Each structure stands twice: as structure tokens, then as C-alpha cells.
Amino acid sequence: MARERATALLMDFDGVLRQWDPAVAAGVEREYGLSEGVLGEIAMQWGRLQPVLTGQVSHAEWVTSVADALTPSLGSPERARAAVEEWQRYRGEVDVEVLAFIRQVRAAGVRVGLGTNATDLLDADLASLGLTDEFDVVVNSAVVGVHKPAPEYFQAACEALETSPSRVLFVDDEDRAVSGARAAGLSAHRWGGPSDLRYLRAALAY
Structure with a gap:
């Protein structure tokens, strides 16, 4: 039986819309x-990440727990804190092709949600990257209280999009999240890069 055509899009953030330059962390590590x-x-x-994502x-x-774990390597809490804060100052970069696609999809009348495992810093990150008004809904695991790939996360996302799971197309760069979305009844695509945008446009038929 053919799947229903998607009428809403749920996009992952890190690794899809936001990219991280590994040279930044490497530079901090060399400096310290x-x-x-x-x-x-x-x-x-x-064990450290899961609590902040929920x-x-x-x-x-x-951030404090990361600095605490680094303290033995750096000899003092102050130096560890300085290293982590310098690393965290960098908040990533927006993939302009993906952002243009999101804008085109919304202009065509498709509801678009940001579906991400994130912390309570997400709203500030979206603001600093100029993304505050680029989505119809934002589904942050730290707010929902459960993270991808849990079915409860995708249920919350579909409710936020006001769209049944069978009508939502989810895009993520992690296999576990894609598998979780499919298990929850969504269509899902494993992101491989901007070359995938042609496929996504066809899937949404806008």
C-alpha cells in the first residue's frame, strides 16, 4: 500500500541545518x-549528556560537569572552566542551502518543525543564528522531557505540527533517530547532505 504524501516536515538541527567546524574544538584542545x-x-x-537533553x-x-571532569587534566578548576567556556562560545554555522529549502517549503504551505535533541540553550542559539522565525514549531527534547529516538518524542512532534505521523516527513543524520521515526509511523530520510534536497522536494511535491 502506498504511503500518504507528507504534508509536514520535521527537520533535525545538528548535522543537518547547523554544522559544526571540528577545527574549533581542536584549536581549544591544542591551546590548553x-x-x-x-x-x-x-x-x-x-550519563552526562542524557540529563541535559531531557x-x-x-x-x-x-558545562560545569564537563569542566569538573577536565580539571584533573588541566590542574585547576579555573583553567578547566576557561577551556570549556572558550569551546562553548562557538555555536556552529547555518547551512544556507538547507535554510533556503526550509523557507521554500514553508512558502509553499508546508508546515515545518525543528525536531532536535537539545538543551535549554536552544532558543538562545536559534536567536544568535537568526533562526527564531524560521519554523512553525520547535520540538526540543529538553522541553518535551524525552529525546529521539523515543516514540513519545515523535508523538509530541506530530502533535505540535498538528499532523498525523503518516503525513510527516522526518529528516535526520543519525540512523537511530531515523529508525525511531519510522517505528513511530513517520516517513523518514537519512540525511547525507544538500544533494538530498532534490529528493526531499520530490517527496513533498511542492
């Missing part, structure tokens, strides 16, 4: 004499 990749390794440890702790508390 840290081993390559250690900032990301510590920050993304699931709103149990704030972004500021998460």
Missing part, C-alpha cells in the same frame, strides 16, 4: 594542551 577529541568525548558521555539539568550545569 589537551588530547585531541577529549572535549567531545567527555561532553558526549551518555531537561533534568541545565546547559550551564552540564
